[in-house]
Amino acid sequence: MPKVLISDKMDPKAAQIFRERGVEVDEITGKTPEELIAIIGEYDGLAIRSSTKVTKAILDAATNLKVVGRAGIGVDNVDIPAASAKGVVVMNTPFGNSITTAEHAIALMFALARQLPEANAQTQAGTWPKNGFMGVEVTGKTLGLIGAGNIGSIVADRALGLRMKVIAFDPFLSPERAVELGVEKVELDQLLARADFITLHTPLTEQTRNILSAENLAKTKKGVRIINCARGGLIDEAALKDLLDSGHIAGAALDVFVTEPAKEHTLFGTPNFVATPHLGASTSEAQVNVAIQVAEQMADFLMTGGVTNALNSPSISAEEAPRVKPYMALAEKLGSLVGQLSTGAIPRISIHSEGAAAEVNQKPIVSAVLAGFLRTQTDTVNMVNAPFLAKERGMEVREVRTEREGDYHTLLRVSVKTDAGERSVAGTLFGNRAPRLVELFGIKVEADLAGHMLYVVNEDAPGFIGRLGSLLGEAGVNIGTFHLGRREAGGEAILLLSVDEAVTPDLLAKVKALGGVKTAMALSF
Numbered sequence: 015m016p017k018v019l020i021s022d023k024m025d026p027k028a029a030q031i032f033r034e035r036g037v038e039v040d041e042i043t044g045k046t047p048e049e050l051i052a053i054i055g056e057y058d059g060l061a062i063r064s065s066t067k068v069t070k071a072i073l074d075a076a077t078n079l080k081v082v083g084r085a086g087i088g089v090d091n092v093d094i095p096a097a098s099a100k101g102v103v104v105m106n107t108p109f110g111n112s113i114t115t116a117e118h119a120i121a122l123m124f125a126l127a128r129q130l131p132e133a134n135a136q137t138q139a140g141t142w143p144k145n146g147f148m149g150v151e152v153t154g155k156t157l158g159l160i161g162a163g164n165i166g167s168i169v170a171d172r173a174l175g176l177r178m179k180v181i182a183f184d185p186f187l188s189p190e191r192a193v194e195l196g197v198e199k200v201e202l203d204q205l206l207a208r209a210d211f212i213t214l215h216t217p218l219t220e221q222t223r224n225i226l227s228a229e230n231l232a233k234t235k236k237g238v239r240i241i242n243c244a245r246g247g248l249i250d251e252a253a254l255k256d257l258l259d260s261g262h263i264a265g266a267a268l269d270v271f272v273t274e275p276a277k278e279h280t281l282f283g284t285p286n287f288v289a290t291p292h293l294g295a296s297t298s299e300a301q302v303n304v305a306i307q308v309a310e311q312m313a314d315f316l317m318t319g320g321v322t323n324a325l326n327s328p329s330i331s332a333e334e335a336p337r338v339k340p341y342m343a344l345a346e347k348l349g350s351l352v353g354q355l356s357t358g359a360i361p362r363i364s365i366h367s368e369g370a371a372a373e374v375n376q377k378p379i380v381s382a383v384l385a386g387f388l389r390t391q392t393d394t395v396n397m398v399n400a401p402f403l404a405k406e407r408g409m410e411v412r413e414v415r416t417e418r419e420g421d422y423h424t425l426l427r428v429s430v431k432t433d434a435g436e437r438s439v440a441g442t443l444f445g446n447r448a449p450r451l452v453e454l455f456g457i458k459v460e461a462d463l464a465g466h467m468l469y470v471v472n473e474d475a476p477g478f479i480g481r482l483g484s485l486l487g488e489a490g491v492n493i494g495t496f497h498l499g500r501r502e503a504g505g506e507a508i509l510l511l512s513v514d515e516a517v518t519p520d521l522l523a524k525v526k527a528l529g530g531v532k533t534a535m536a537l538s539f
């Protein structure tokens with residue numbers, strides 16, 4: 015039974031779903047990195063929010079870990095390259111807390127416009143500061159969105175409802191989508207110059223880090239109010255403090271900080287500064303949503319192989335998994351076959367799906383071919399890290415789909431570019447289920463690729479099969495299945511034999527020494 019650790023505070027629904035799906039679950043929160051390293055080896059899955067930092071050190075200690083599930087959106091607390099290199103799938107729940115976070119941004123906008131936190135504090139301190147808090151209306155004001163994805167779009171919708179004008183800077187926002195959202199797409203400098211309120215809704219990436227730098231903050235309109243419910247690191251906090259102190263910026267509200275938890279900060283106590291402790295996603299509705307979603311996704315993956323919302327692996331829904339999985343098995347075997355039969359660098363690998371194979375999700379098929387191929391070179395490869403490793407090795411990966419059926423109702427062909435030219439193998443699914451090789455380097459041959467096998471290329475001449483059979487018999491090697499293919503009578507023939515034990519180097523040398531043998535190789539699947 016797979017075992018999952020929930021290491022951050024999460025709605026109890028998550029644990030309930032894991033148990034209902036047959037996954038054992040421990041909830042142990044508040045561990046130090048060292049304590050987590052000591053226990054992580056027991057677990058197949060790790061479910062987190064933002065407190066647990068899934069570092070390379072933790073991943074290195076996670077000998078059984080297959081999946082990290084983030085109950086939330088941002089995954090900057092997970093070392094994704096390290097997870098990918100280890101073959102650990104990283105999933106998030108991209109929509110469950112979007113409305114909640116958008117609402118928090120709108121709440122902070124009002125908090126700034128009407129100085130609500132300070133007015134509340136002074137009123138409750140008994141000063142009745144009726145004349146100290148002149149606010150501004152948001153109606154008719156310009157809201158500048160930096161990032162118009164899921165959360166930014168919801169903020170735009172709510173702001174339009176408040177009769178604001180919404181402008182957006184997002185290099186990936188299409189003009190059509192901007193029209194659909196009712197926002198004006200602008201360049202960053204225009205946004206800085208025009209916005210009365212600026213709200214950030216991008217992930218923290220190398221492109222967005224410090225997007226509101228000292229230089230860019232200086233370009234903002236005097237009296238601007240800034241809200242950040244996305245990630246610390248998007249704003250230069252020191253420059254923000256200077257411009258709040260000088261009065262150029264009329265207010266700033268941060269839910270997120272460069273260093274969290276932010277228990278001390280130069281911004282604390284600055285007039286017109288509002289802070290919340292990374293509460294963007296903290297509503298009961300959002301937490302139930304993300305807890306259910308993360309548990310369902312992780313349980314699907316651990317119990318059925320379904321992959322949803324993975325950031326480093328192709329998605330396969332639980333519904334499509336039964337259809338895609340036989341293709342993945344075939345793909346992995348074909349990749350492994352070309353890998354075992356190839357020598358030297360392979361600059362290009364092509365995957366061609368024909369007939370019914372062209373109708374299924376190709377991404378897992380491609381990953382499976384690459385995993386099968388690369389496993390002949392390294393044993394640390396799997397579906398998750400195969401595309402990364404292929405890229406690292408400079409391999410070009412080509413995908414071709416032909417929906418029309420050829421000789422077979424469904425066919426996968428894997429071709430590699432070698433020094434000797436293009437070489438390809440092809441296979442089908444027998445009964446839509448069982449992987450079967452049907453072509454090897456241009457020669458028709460039907461074989462199951464399983465267990466230990468012996469591959470021989472020889473001159474097609476009478477008596478050869480008998481001599482090979484006797485040699486294997488004398489060595490005590492039992493033949494399971496025997497497959498023969500040839501280009502033409504008397505030409506080059508291929509023999510693929512499944513054998514009950516691995517072919518030893520000694521026996522292989524004897525096979526190679528048989529008259530007429532051009533190549534002999536021991537294979538295993």
Ligand SMILES: NC(=O)C1=CN([C@@H]2O[C@H](COP(=O)(O)OP(=O)(O)OC[C@H]3O[C@@H](n4cnc5c(N)ncnc54)[C@H](O)[C@@H]3O)[C@@H](O)[C@H]2O)C=CC1
Binds near residue numbers: 160269
């Ligand atoms: N405070 C909190 O508790 C929460 C914070 N978040 C943060 O909010 C962020 C946004 O979430 P979603 O809207 O769901 O993500 P999303 O991926 O749907 O949207 C992000 C948008 O940023 C845009 N973007 C990327 N690079 C950009 C750049 N260089 N300049 C301008 N725009 C750029 C993208 O095109 C995309 O439209 C998350 O990455 C997460 O860090 C999310 C949930 C809760």
Ligand SMILES: O=C(O)CCC(=O)C(=O)O
Binds near residue numbers: 296
């Ligand atoms: O889990 C949380 O409270 C933080 C949510 C968040 O930052 C995210 O989903 O990106």
